[in-house]
Amino acid sequence: MNSLSLFPPPGPDGNITLFESNNELVCGTSLGSRQKQGWEPPSLLFPRESLKPHSRPESSSKAAFLDHRDTLWMRSARAWRDSGLSGLLDEIANCTEEEVPRWLTVGCSWTLALLRWVSSFHGSLFPHLTLSSEDMVAEFSQVLDWSDCAVRAFAWHPHTDKFAVSLLDDSIRIYNSKSATAPTLKHRLQRNVAALQWKPLCASALAVACHNCLLVWHVDPTSLSTRPSSGCAQVLSHPGHCPVTSIAWSPNGSLLLSASPVDTAMMVWDVAGESCVPLQRVGGGGVTFLSWSPDGSRVLASTPSALFRVWETRTWTCERWPCLKGRCQTGCWSPDGTRLLFSVQGEMVIYALTFTDAPGSSKAAAIVADLSETSFSTSQGQVRVGGQVQTMAWDPRGERLAVLLKGTEPEPVISQHILLPVVRSHSTTSIGFVKGESGAEPRLLQFHPHFPNGALLTVCWSNGRISHVPFFFVSAGGSVLNPGGSPPWPLPQSRAVENGERLLYTEMSS
């Protein structure tokens, strides 16, 4: 098992991590100390102060603008449209006596009380349902501290040197290596962006998970316009399916999955037809995070409860995986789709699951890395690192794993770091911690999908900086085009038995 104690200590303060070579992270003070090789993605800075977040929490400004002299019918109709049955009941219950007979007001308020009682019962089963939708996105997002982060989502294009960044002001910007224009996408419905993903095998389509819908932008790569009109966006929505916190395109580009913590169904969208097929499974109370394996055969779907599912995509049946401690926070697949790494909230470990097509293989998750707090002695004194996993990324060659840790409570200052173990053919080697500018904490990370000389990690920092850290290495087997299977995991299955109390077992279900 890998643990943090095997890592080299973090670099000195004031230095930032520049690149990796010979299995070591090189630190320096400025970015310019490395010779350029081909196209370098721009290192961008979006200062938090320059972005104006939407200062309109839901329904706060409603009372200021509504004309209260409407007739009861008008108000009731509007309440029904805006917030459904409870809104209607609330509206009638608050009427004056000359408008509505007294028995109706009393009846409505009783019904409302009953509804609230029932929903509070429902909420006690699934506590996340009591959150406001913005808090819900923040809770289940892969971004650390989503609500306060200048960069809310980031997505590399799977085939070309192009990426999209979603910012705090609900705009999306697209940077392309081949053109100087950086289009800005804005849409009336584009609020609280939780995730972005480019459609594979397509140059232009970008899916955006928004507050109450999904948007699919078609950004013409040859267009010189800096503000594509909102007519370029397809709006996909389904009643009861909001907020959308996670999306996943199938690797062959034909289907789009979307998930909402409120909806127990996961939607399979046929984007061109704007139709969807709900895949309903009641247990868990919603779906928070989706990850499609790179070979397209399986999908990880985690729920807000201590349960996650792994769907297979031929007939869309699923395996249930109940966890012990908490919900599955994040997960990532090996390039060949046979291994799934995931982390569970409340535990400072990374689990691994191996999928084989052979039936009857023992199904148990094994712990592959221990991330509990460890102290390092550096020139500045003791430094403590460790915590729960917020998000993970596995590079497309399967040789580097980047992990973003959530700070533990007593010492949150320096514990947020990225650690990068190398997965070698028979051992995992620890590479080190990636450091950013002083005071900046990492919030989000993603690997470039086809970096020629190794792997390129893109990190979004709390100060609004987006930096790119290249790892130069020679791949052990195969090129990027044919990922010839990820190397065998160093941990034998027997190791899992030793940690018997932490094993997770699956329950087959359809």
Add this chain to the structure above:
Amino acid sequence: MTSSRSRVIFWRAAASVAWSVLLLPVTTALFAFLSRFSLFHPIQWISESFSLLYGSYVIFSLVLLCGVVLVVGVFNLEYYTVVPSVPCTKIALLGKVLHPQQSVHSLVHSMMGIMVTWCAATMIGGRYWILAAPCSEEEGVTGQKMCLNEYYLFFLLAGAFMGYSYSLLGVVRNMNYVSFQTIQQCKYLRFKGMLPQVVRYSAVQSLYSVRNYCLFYFFFGYIPRAWICTTLNVHEDSSLHRLDTVSGLLDFRLLYHLWLSGTFLLLTWHITLLLFRIFITEAYSFPVQSSFSEDVSQCLPKVLSEKQPLILKFLALQDLFLLSQQSLSRRMEVFSLSQPGGHPHNWNAICKECLSLLSDLSQRLVEYQEVVASNGRARPLSSHSDQRSTSSETLGMSLQILSIESRPFSSSSVNRFVGNVDPSSPWYGSVQSPHVMRRGPKLWTASTGRLKFAHVKNFLARRVLIMYLFNKLPEASSQALFADSQAHIWALEGLSNLVAASYKEDRFGVVQTMLPSILSTMLLLQEAVDKHFKLPHASSKPVRSTCCLEDSTFKTLRFALRAALKTAMYRITVTFGEHLHSVQMSAEHRKRLQQFMEYKE
């Protein structure tokens, strides 16, 4: 041999009907339970319902309902289509409704509706029990007069009305169109997922039917009543409320029973339809090759090239799509060489069929564009120079071509976009705003012999109603052109997946030889599709239907085709990369391909 393959379809339909029959007792029990609903006597309600379920009437009704479901199932099998016919004008829609085949459908469904409501009325019992009863009036001194039980008549007529509206809405909403799922779920899960929607849809539709029926009965109810009274020699009971009055129709219990019976009727039929669709579209795995010569006609390459029945061709294409994505062993069979001779027969047959499908579509699009382009533009009339066609504006109506019903898999389907004639009459053009008439492509046929006919048409065209009927519906012709594009989408996906897989799996290089023609066919189609989307109405989005049963997949197939085409091109360029430079192709295509390789499409 065709029959042996068609047997698959027959057995699937039979299985779906069997399942609907098996589900019938459940829905019937639910109906019986709800029909006795009373809020204030729950115990009595439940005990009554249970005793009702064992009654002989319910058993008899069940037998009758099984027969109804069977007939509905047979009609589903006879009337289904995988390529919807999209009417391009209002008159074409009218023609579809009044078509004899459709009239049979409506008539039979009305009769089935009467039978279902008769069963429902029997199960509810009470005042819906019999047609004629002794009059309640006491002054009847001349002995027992028989009086008409209007509730009974009202109920049976409602059944006929609902059966007819089911059939009518079926035509208007293309309910007989069977679309294929985007994902392959197992049948039980698909049914489970759709069931709540079907129940809701049936309940809502029943509500609308009840409303329409009440309006109908309010205005025309006296006609059937009087007719029944005279033919059966029964009297009208003057002491009771008549039902074609406001007070008579405001009987809440009657409306509830009517709505419930309607929901029951629609639900059983919709479940039958749903099960039929689920069973018939289930993926079928054809063998790629067979070592026995008598089984060759069952194999994928052979089935792909057959024209009839269409559903088998679609299933074969779906199977090709699935095998190209999911099954390594079956792909290897496609790439394999024949044992004596060493020819890639499987690959050649599959590739040829897919390419001919795609080039048919390109040709259809190109010809359509030509027709559209030639409309509204000066064009010398070669064959009809004798006509007094001073006005070169080619305007007119199409009586001959009421609809462009797409006839799939034949490039001849465009034959209906025949050349134009100018039957312009002297008054024409001055009266009619050309604006209205120029909307959409004008397609018509006429010959010199039909000149008189054309005059009449032009005269009629000036009448508003006729204009309304003959005006082309926007984007309908575009929908009609792509009505069978599900086949093209699968062909594109299957072909591109096979080509991409051949990069690693094709040991003999059989795919290499076809690569130039595959690429050029796709690029030609890309060009035609791009041009088509520049036409007016082609890129406007249709209204999405609210329900699962009203399948509107065909309305968006052109968008799906466009997306699938791009994905297919990218799949090939991503896989082969720079190697594509060594493929032989024309300079124009190379330029186009370069766009894809630079991710600029």
